Amino acid sequence: MANTLIKITNGVTRHPDYRLASPLNFELAKGESMAICGPNGGGKSLFVDILTGAHPLLGDAMKYDFGTLGNKAANNVRLVTFRDVYGGNEPAYYQQRWNQADEQVFPMVNEVLQQAFNAWQPANHASTDEWPNQELLNDLGIFEHAEKPINLLSSGELRRMQLAKMLMSSPQVLIVDNPYIGLDKDARLMLTRVLEKLSKSITLVLVVSRKQDIPAFINKVVWVENKLVESPISLQQFLSECAGNDERNDEMATWALPQINESVTADGADVIDFRNIHIQYGKRTILHNLNWNVKRGEHWALMGENGAGKSTLLSLVCADNPQGYACDIRLFGNKRGQGESIWEIKKHIGYVSPEIFSTYRRPLPAIDIVASGMHDTIGLYKRPSATEREQCMEWMEAFGAAHLAERNYMHLSSGEQRLVLLVRAFVKCPDLLILDEPFHGLDNRYRLRAQALIDRYMQNPSKTLIMVTHYEEELPQCIDHTLKLKKNQ
Helix, strand or coil: CCCEEEEEEEECECCHHHCCCCCEEEEEECCCEEEEECCCCCCHHHHHHHHHCCCCECCCCEEECCHHHCCCHHHHEEEEEHHHCCCCCHHHHHHHCCCHHHHHHCCEHHHHHHHHHHHHHHHHCCCCCCCCCHHHHHHCCCHHHCCCEHHHCCHHHHHHHHHHHHHCCCCCEEEEECCCCCCCHHHHHHHHHHHHHHHCCCEEEEEECCHHHCCCCCCEEEEEECCEECCCEEHHHHHHHHCCCCCCCHHHHHCCCCCCCCCCCCCCCEEEEEEEEEEEECCEEEEEEEEEEEECCCEEEEECCCCCCHHHHHHHHCCCCHHHHHCEEEECCEECCCCCCHHHHHCCEEEECHHHHHHCCCCCEHHHHHHHHHCCCCCCCCCCCHHHHHHHHHHHHHCCCHHHCCCEHHHCCHHHHHHHHHHHHHCCCCCEEEEECCCCCCCHHHHHHHHHHHHHHCCCCCCEEEEECCCHHHCCCCCCEEEECCCCC
16 A cells, blocks of 8 residues: 555564564554554553564564655654653752752753754755754744753643654654643643644554543544554544443452551641742742641642642652752651651652652562662662562552562553552552652553542541642542642742
């Protein structure tokens, strides 16, 4: 077929560790807008790696036809994954993001894009200094942020920058992994408009874990489960076949929690007490005269648009923000800055966030990743005792992750990694559970299970919850308080 860009016939990967359950037959035509959907660990990432050429196939099973641009996937197929928006600087960003003195460590948007253009210019461009896809770059709002350091970009702006970076190579095929993760409603709508416009000039493939994240402009859907890639069907047919299936089943009643330790919180009812908190980075005010009191046993939803200050607020609770020492903050009954260590504070807190996911890259068995939550380490520097390992397994079983225990964390899908880090937040039975977008990349099955387990955990009156999400349907039933932050207020 003249319009077929990628054709796979009875494809089997060369490396036996990266094979699907059956030989792959697949075609991707020029101009198609496709979604790859399926449960966590079902094989979506493996399928994408085959499409990009990361896992070569035996024989001549893979055929590319990119016309005059040459038939190399490396020059014509681009994968956007928002885990890597900061390039190789994630650990530094995690440590420095709250320190305004370190802002200039990060390159500006125009510098990142120019580097990408210079790297790919010989492949797909004529000899020119002009960036390609100028109209699309303008639609992405890139030029208005060109002089801004990347660590000052919002989540939505970061996604637009990463898309723009990939457009520097003028790809024939653009694959975007979980494009809506961490975005508020307005940002999701904006990104959908951008992606729809992109789809009119580029063959676009979106990888999603939930059918709710498939935008209306998508033409075809490919379901991937148990490492089987089904034949593409229309979006209308896919939604019709999925109607009424919310993946809730009778197993929910049998899900059990491990033994929950009683609270070791300091005496007093206050877990968090913020008094007239003011946080400013340069000339930008993030939090202004904020007063917030959280009592033991309360369950809070922390809401607000991207850039409203939610992550900054959590950094104060977790004692990671250096500006916290100049603020009137009391945590677990102790005034911040009175000699307590960060580790003394953190031993009461179970925490998961997109930042932890971005920085946590350790080639350890998944159970060791979970065990590191007992000591608040990134990586395991102390092997768990037999009792601790048993406790880790109990929590992994509760979340349906026991089958991942001995697998290399770095070989898990991104959704499976996120699930493991969620379990890590619970493993020490913390007094305060901070869940910052905990269901990022989780399919509905795992999300529903996690919601039910959070509700059960919070039945203990000594446990306190703060949860951040941009999707109200993700909130567990136990939520009884809401703090909504507003941008620039």
